[in-house]
Amino acid sequence: MMLSDGFIFHGFQGSNDGTLNETHRIIVSSTKSVEEHTLEAIVLFNQGADKVEIKGTGFEVNKAVDIYNSIVDRLGKGVELEGVETGSEVKDKRRLSFILIKLRRVY
Amino acid sequence: MMLSDGFIFHGFQGSNDGTLNETHRIIVSSTKSVEEHTLEAIVLFNQGADKVEIKGTGFEVNKAVDIYNSIVDRLGKGVELEGVETGSEVKDKRRLSFILIKLRRVY
Numbered sequence A, B: 001m002m003l004s005d006g007f008i009f010h011g012f013q014g015s016n017d018g019t020l021n022e023t024h025r026i027i028v029s030s031t032k033s034v035e036e037h038t039l040e041a042i043v044l045f046n047q048g049a050d051k052v053e054i055k056g057t058g059f060e061v062n063k064a065v066d067i068y069n070s071i072v073d074r075l076g077k078g079v080e081l082e083g084v085e086t087g088s089e090v091k092d093k094r095r096l097s098f099i100l101i102k103l104r105r106v107y
Helices: A034-046 A060-078 B034-046 B060-078
Strands: A023-027 A051-057 A079-091 A094-105 B023-027 B051-057 B079-091 B094-105
Touching: A023 A034, A034 A051, A034 A060, A051 A060, A051 A079, A060 A079, A060 A094, A060 B060, A060 B079, A060 B094, A079 B060, A079 B079, A079 B094, A094 B060, A094 B079, B023 B034, B034 B051, B034 B060, B051 B060, B051 B079, B060 B079, B060 B094
Parallel strands: A023 A051, B023 B051
Antiparallel strands: A051 A094, A079 A094, B051 B094, B079 B094
16 A cells, blocks of 8 residues: 555555554564564554554464564553454355554653 | 362362362363364363453464354354453463453353
């Protein structure tokens, strides 16, 4: 998804006018590592995002929690767990469990 | 863990006097299926437990969310999500992510 000035954010649901609105959602991908997703979140916080959500579906539920722990390891008290949602959704005609971990910047 | 009268609850942390106290914790096991753990939870609720917690660690984090969805499928409005905790803990000298899903009986 092209935001502006050639910046391509994969899996973010930011606004289309290029500004970093309040909440960003990182969709955990099977092809990216925990560290890569952790970096994405930290870059977003550094660019001014107040809230970052991590969404893991199916087998990526584990990785979403790993990413959360990895972010907390690095940002410590600078980030706070706002909430965790779990449930299931239909994807490619299959019902999969998901987890949505909501983080808020504190510093 | 032997409770009383030959009742063996695997992975439950119930009281030692055999009565079903308020909260029971099901430790998600790699050797048990989602259905087996779902049955455990439903049996506990039927025996009078008010709250059941599902704890999944490491690779079982996914399964914990699957179990939660499976319980909700069967009990529908009869059970409510009280909260979800995520974090990490050290097990066999390795730090693993965990999820703790807290359910409360409504009916």
